[in-house]
Amino acid sequence: MTPNDPLLTDLYQFNMLQAYLDGGKIDTAVFEFFVRRLPARRGFLVAAGLEQALDYLETLQFSDDHIAWLRDSGRFSAAFLDQLARFRFTGDVDAMPEGSIFFGNEPILRVVAPLPEAQFVETRLVNILHFQSLIASKAARMVLAAPGKQLVDFGLRRAHSAEAGLFAARASYIAGFAGTATLLANRAFGIPVFGTMAHSFIQAHDDEAAAFEAFARSRPDDLVLLLDTYDTEAAARKVVELAPRLKADGIAVRGVRLDSGDIMALSKSVRGILDAGGLADVVIFVSGGLDEDQLARFRSADAPIDGFGVGTSLTTSSDVPALDCVYKLQEYAGVPRRKRSVGKATWPGRKQVWRSLGRDGRITGDMLSTEDDDWPGERLLEPVMRNGRRLQQPPLAAMRARVSHGLDQLPDGARRLEEPSPCPVAIAPRLLALTEAVDRRLAAQDEDV
Amino acid sequence: MTPNDPLLTDLYQFNMLQAYLDGGKIDTAVFEFFVRRLPARRGFLVAAGLEQALDYLETLQFSDDHIAWLRDSGRFSAAFLDQLARFRFTGDVDAMPEGSIFFGNEPILRVVAPLPEAQFVETRLVNILHFQSLIASKAARMVLAAPGKQLVDFGLRRAHSAEAGLFAARASYIAGFAGTATLLANRAFGIPVFGTMAHSFIQAHDDEAAAFEAFARSRPDDLVLLLDTYDTEAAARKVVELAPRLKADGIAVRGVRLDSGDIMALSKSVRGILDAGGLADVVIFVSGGLDEDQLARFRSADAPIDGFGVGTSLTTSSDVPALDCVYKLQEYAGVPRRKRSVGKATWPGRKQVWRSLGRDGRITGDMLSTEDDDWPGERLLEPVMRNGRRLQQPPLAAMRARVSHGLDQLPDGARRLEEPSPCPVAIAPRLLALTEAVDRRLAAQDEDV
Numbered sequence: 092m093t094p095n096d097p098l099l100t101d102l103y104q105f106n107m108l109q110a111y112l113d114g115g116k117i118d119t120a121v122f123e124f125f126v127r128r129l130p131a132r133r134g135f136l137v138a139a140g141l142e143q144a145l146d147y148l149e150t151l152q153f154s155d156d157h158i159a160w161l162r163d164s165g166r167f168s169a170a171f172l173d174q175l176a177r178f179r180f181t182g183d184v185d186a187m188p189e190g191s192i193f194f195g196n197e198p199i200l201r202v203v204a205p206l207p208e209a210q211f212v213e214t215r216l217v218n219i220l221h222f223q224s225l226i227a228s229k230a231a232r233m234v235l236a237a238p239g240k241q242l243v244d245f246g247l248r249r250a251h252s253a254e255a256g257l258f259a260a261r262a263s264y265i266a267g268f269a270g271t272a273t274l275l276a277n278r279a280f281g282i283p284v285f286g287t288m289a290h291s292f293i294q295a296h297d298d299e300a301a302a303f304e305a306f307a308r309s310r311p312d313d314l315v316l317l318l319d320t321y322d323t324e325a326a327a328r329k330v331v332e333l334a335p336r337l338k339a340d341g342i343a344v345r346g347v348r349l350d351s352g353d354i355m356a357l358s359k360s361v362r363g364i365l366d367a368g369g370l371a372d373v374v375i376f377v378s379g380g381l382d383e384d385q386l387a388r389f390r391s392a393d394a395p396i397d398g399f400g401v402g403t404s405l406t407t408s409s410d411v412p413a414l415d416c417v418y419k420l421q422e423y424a425g426v427p428r429r430k431r432s433v434g435k436a437t438w439p440g441r442k443q444v445w446r447s448l449g450r451d452g453r454i455t456g457d458m459l460s461t462e463d464d465d466w467p468g469e470r471l472l473e474p475v476m477r478n479g480r481r482l483q484q485p486p487l488a489a490m491r492a493r494v495s496h497g498l499d500q501l502p503d504g505a506r507r508l509e510e511p512s513p514c515p516v517a518i519a520p521r522l523l524a525l526t527e528a529v530d531r532r533l534a535a536q537d538e539d540v
Numbered sequence: 541m542t543p544n545d546p547l548l549t550d551l552y553q554f555n556m557l558q559a560y561l562d563g564g565k566i567d568t569a570v571f572e573f574f575v576r577r578l579p580a581r582r583g584f585l586v587a588a589g590l591e592q593a594l595d596y597l598e599t600l601q602f603s604d605d606h607i608a609w610l611r612d613s614g615r616f617s618a619a620f621l622d623q624l625a626r627f628r629f630t631g632d633v634d635a636m637p638e639g640s641i642f643f644g645n646e647p648i649l650r651v652v653a654p655l656p657e658a659q660f661v662e663t664r665l666v667n668i669l670h671f672q673s674l675i676a677s678k679a680a681r682m683v684l685a686a687p688g689k690q691l692v693d694f695g696l697r698r699a700h701s702a703e704a705g706l707f708a709a710r711a712s713y714i715a716g717f718a719g720t721a722t723l724l725a726n727r728a729f730g731i732p733v734f735g736t737m738a739h740s741f742i743q744a745h746d747d748e749a750a751a752f753e754a755f756a757r758s759r760p761d762d763l764v765l766l767l768d769t770y771d772t773e774a775a776a777r778k779v780v781e782l783a784p785r786l787k788a789d790g791i792a793v794r795g796v797r798l799d800s801g802d803i804m805a806l807s808k809s810v811r812g813i814l815d816a817g818g819l820a821d822v823v824i825f826v827s828g829g830l831d832e833d834q835l836a837r838f839r840s841a842d843a844p845i846d847g848f849g850v851g852t853s854l855t856t857s858s859d860v861p862a863l864d865c866v867y868k869l870q871e872y873a874g875v876p877r878r879k880r881s882v883g884k885a886t887w888p889g890r891k892q893v894w895r896s897l898g899r900d901g902r903i904t905g906d907m908l909s910t911e912d913d914d915w916p917g918e919r920l921l922e923p924v925m926r927n928g929r930r931l932q933q934p935p936l937a938a939m940r941a942r943v944s945h946g947l948d949q950l951p952d953g954a955r956r957l958e959e960p961s962p963c964p965v966a967i968a969p970r971l972l973a974l975t976e977a978v979d980r981r982l983a984a985q986d987e988d989v
Contacts, residue, residue: 093542094702098724101696102735105723110737110758116744160727166761206744213738217697218705225700247550248666249862251674251700253543256667258701274554275547278609286551288559289662291869294877295565295655298985309559312615319881321982351881403862412861413698413852420740428743432768432800533770536747 094254095147098157100214105161109171111207118424120206121441122213123198124220125419130411134511135501137231137494138191138199139262140223144216145481148180151212180208184476187444188485190227190265190493191471192501194513196459197444199224201472206423213418221416222255223262229383229408230266231494233401235506236386241398243285244271245378246406259406265490267498272400280487285400287315287348287376294320300329307337307344315346315376318361323352327361331368346374346397354379355394362395374398382409383508429529438522439529444471453502460519543703544596547606549663554610558620560656567873569655570890571662572647573669574868579860583960584950586680586943587640587648588711589672594930596664597629629657633925636893637934639676639714639942640920641950643962645908646893648673650921655872662867670865671704672711678832678857679715680943682850684955685835690847692734693720694827695855708855714939716947721849729936734849736764736797736825743769749778756786756793764795764825767810772801776810780817795823795846803828804843811844823847831858832957878978887971888978893920902951909968 111117126136153161153175161167161175182204193199200220202209233242244263247256260276270283277284288306296302303316318326327347334344347365349357354377365373377389378400389396403409419437420428427439441462446469449455458466475482485493504512560566575585602610602624611621631653642648649669651658682691693712696705709725719732726733737755745751752765767775776796783793796814798806803826814822826838827849838845852858868886869877876888890911895918898904907915924931934942953961 096702096724098727099696099702099706100723101694101721102723102726102733103721103737104735106735106755106759107737107741110741110755111744113758114754116754120740120744122740164726210738210740210744213740214697215702218699218702221698222700245550247548248663249670249865250667251671251856251861252703252707253545253548253664253667254701254703257548272550272552274549274551275545277551277613278547284551286553286555288552288556289659290879290881291569291571291659291662291877292556292559294869294879295560295569295872297875305563305565306555306559309562310555321880351884353882407700407856407861409861412700412856412858416698420743423744426746428740430739430743431770432739433802435800 095150095215097151097153098160100211104211104214105167108207108211109167111210112171112174117205117207119203120209120420121422122202122209122418123421123442124200124216124416125198126193126195126414126416127435128195128415129513130414131510132410133228134505134507134513135192135194135228135231136224136414137227137266137497138187138193138224139189139227139265140220140258141186141189141200141475142484143223143258144200144219145184145476145484147215147219148184148212148476149479149481151178151180153178178208179479180204180212181479182208182476183474183478185472186475187471188473188490188493190490190497192497193444193471194457194516196438196516197457198442198472201441203441217416217418221414223258225408225411225414226259226262226406227266227494229405229411230263230268231498232383232508233386233405234267235498236383236508237390237399240386240396242268243398243400244268244273244405245400246402247273249403250406256406263405265487266494267491269398282487285313288317290317290320290350293317299326300333303329303333304337307333307342311342314342314344315348316344317348317350319349319351323349323357324360324364327364328368330373331364331370334368334370344370344373346376348376348378348400350377350379355389355392358394358396376400378402380404387508427525427529429526429533431530431533438518438526440522440525442522445469446471448500452500454500454505454514456515456517458517458519459522461522461525464519464521466519544599544664546600546602547609549660553660553663554616557656557660558616560659561620561623566654566656568652569658569869570871571651571658571867572870572891573649573665573865574647575642575644575863575865576884577644577864578962579863580959581859582677583954583956583962584641584643584677584680585673585863586676586715586946587636587642587673588638588676588714589669589707590635590638590649590924591933592672592707593649593665593668594633594925594933596668597633597661597925598928598930600627600629600661602627627657628928629653629661630928631657631925632923632927634921635924636920637922637939637942639939639946641946642893642920643906643965645887645965646906647891647921650890652890666865666867670863672707674857674860674863675708675711675855676715676943678854678860679712679717680947681832681957682835682854683716684947685832685957686839686848689835689845691717692847692849693717693722693854694849695851696722698852699855705855712854714936715943716940718847731936734762737766739766739769739799742766748775749782752778752782753786756782756791760791763791763793764797765793766797766799768798768800772798772806773809773813776813777817779822780813780819783817783819793819793822795825797825797827797849799828804838804841807843807845825849827851829853836957876974876978878975878982880979880982887967887975889971889974891971894918895920897949901949903949903954903963905964905966907966907968908971910971910974913968913970915968
């Protein structure tokens with residue numbers, strides 16, 4: 092399979108597609124993707140994944156092979172399959188640029204397209220935007236918890252699949268990580284890549300010091316030695332002993348890595364051993380089951396740690412492994428629509444989000460309005476695709492700058508790791524009035540029945 | 541990218557590979573994959589993903605394109621890249637068959653291969669085995685919580701990427717789900733696929749009853765109508781009114797779906813409306829933010845629900861989004877090895893797991909032994925690959941039967957959803973003795989330094 096295989100969707104998308112085409116329901120539809128409400132441990136979210144979402148939309152089509160398989164399944168009519176062969180996404184998309192900070196109920200992407208197209212892309216669009224936004228949001232908390240430290244994504248092995256690992260590397264880099272251990276992320280996205288050694292490398296040698304030396308001579312660049320296979324402090328002393336011999340051959344030890352034990356205490360004792368051994372410029376890098384709460388504790392304790400490799404908690408967003416996000420129909424054939432399901436009601440119509448800043452440059456609140464409304468502040472949704480063709484997207488560096496700027500704009504309450512307060516999102520009067528009008532129309536229909 | 545792109549791994553695997561090849565460390569290594577300890581909310585785990593793991597091992601190779609990119613990166617020597625072009629996995633693998641129940645410290649996969657090969661495959665092997673075992677284990681809890689009910693995977697959209705959604709469909713089917721909504725899982729694995737309609741389909745029509753009828757006439761087979769877009773009970777009455785007209789045209793309503801609101805109360809009132817309307821054979825299907833705890837509550841309350849669509853909590857294993865699993869070197873060049881890092885120590889050597897049953901057919905406990913030991917009970921690890929070529933693997937139906945049988949063998953304490961007690965795993969005396977011998981050897985080395 093390719094990740095964008097058009098069969099990688101819910102069966103019901105095909106059921107609805109055939110019903111729409113059978114019923115001539117091909118007028119323009121407007122769908123919006125948003126997070127209904129923020130989890131308790133998130134004071135803000137970071138939009139990511141738009142580039143992959145646009146890739147998907149731009150390249151969506153059914154090959155002869157797909158059509159043949161669908162025909163053989165016996166589920167679909169010949170007329171429908173003929174239409175499917177010509178099916179493309181031809182719509183318009185507006186979105187918040189990747190790296191934008193956003194809050195609950197705010198659309199970060201709007202699709203305007205013929206109903207069959209706009210509906211069909213739901214599942215994969217949600218799949219792409221949800222995951223990268225989830226990870227970028229988690230990573231941004233780590234960036235806030237460890238200012239000035241080098242953060243590296245170590246999480247491929249426990250990411251939920253290959254693509255998750257690759258996209259997590261991208262999302263965390265957008266959020267401000269220095270890079271990733273995943274080599275393919277370097278090739279695919281140009282993200283800086285970091286790598287040290289595993290415990291097994293040490294174990295495969297009969298002697299730890301010999302293992303350090305063999306590794307150093309084979310991979311002398313950016314040399315980081317792993318200390319905790321047997322006894323961390325003893326290993327630090329071996330590095331002190333080895334370093335002059337390596338230096339004589341032009342090889343510098345850049346750092347050491349601690350991966351287990353009482354990291355707070357070990358970072359201090361190892362720093363002491365290295366400093367006393369003339370290795371004050373060797374950095375200490377820490378990994379092993381880290382999350383943003385631990386990063387914050389290391390910071391509070393002023394632990395002498397220069398960088399962190401963060402794995403599982405990052406690539407699975409372990410405290411919040413999913414966001415309550417949806418892609419909902421807001422308008423069809425020029426008429427605003429609304430879902431009124433209990434606890435899942437939506438604001439109807441095409442919308443825009445406006446951001447206001449206080450005199451201190453911090454966000455005071457956002458306004459959710461109808462698209463044709465006009466409010467002060469920054470307009471957050473902008474055109475990114477027209478007639479199925481994407482407009483120029485910014486490079487990763489610009490997305491990183493956007494996150495960095497956005498984090499600076501967050502009030503302290505939203506930046507807090509524990510019990511954060513998201514910025515308020517107000518509903519514009521015209522959107523409220525539209526919602527009431529839609530409700531009146533739906534009530535009138537119910538009375539007709 | 542393809543999911544098995546050999547660059548989809550940690551940079552350190554390449555660093556170590558070059559160091560091993562430079563240093564002639566090419567003797568036979570033994571690595572084992574295991575979960576260190578079970579999370580508090582898991583009384584057992586289910587092994588899954590072996591087929592994809594073997595796919596990866598069997599097809600692993602570097603194309604000219606990969607080699608050229610690695611050369612251009614400037615990180616590696618020409619001699620190393622020449623060796624990489626010929627690099628294949630040529631080793632042996634023993635594993636628990638997919639669908640096996642397992643516990644902490646028990647290897648579910650053992651790799652025996654030249655060290656460079658056995659080491660290099662670590663990241664992707666962990667990535668594959670971790671995720672599918674995670675999801676199969678979560679799904680099995682749902683199967684236990686809802687005996688006799690039809691469970692369907694609805695989780696692609698919030699799965700962590702495309703491959704995660706596809707593999708989650710496979711893992712949950714192995715665990716006993718009836719099928720999935722993901723169409724590609726039907727094509728890729730032959731898993732039964734289910735699909736209804738979305739709220740947007742109802743919203744796109746000006747009238748809910750007209751939407752039901754349009755859908756029924758376009759997709760008459762396996763017809764399930766979604767009731768909760770506006771008012772669930774009113775929608776149920778519309779189904780009662782519509783059903784005779786559809787029946788006259790040979791179309792049967794198979795079921796209705798509830799996706800929001802007070803499901804316990806609504807399932808009863810909708811059942812009443814359907815029964816009173818002569819639709820006693822129409823099933824009630826429920827979805828929307830379900831997990832195994834809710835399934836258990838519906839069961840306790842005897843709610844009239846026939847099936848469940850489970851999404852996010854399944855495909856992200858939301859209460860436990862990762863397992864503490866590792867792939868560790870246990871032997872190199874005939875010498876057992878051991879990592880002694882604090883809290884992460886491992887049992888050395890090649891191992892086997894033996895399972896004993898009581899007179900009631902329930903598991904009394906497992907024994908972890910050295911491979912050459914012999915114990916009563918079922919031997920759980922068996923050969924699955926020799927010299928890089930896989931041996932015949934069982935079909936999905938056999939894996940499902942294995943899970944079903946294994947769940948029956950679990951004692952009540954391990955099956956419990958809350959505060960479960962995993963079955964005990966004893967350490968055989970010869971393995972304990974080997975561990976002590978390895979520790980003595982490592983201590984002697986430390987004294988030499």
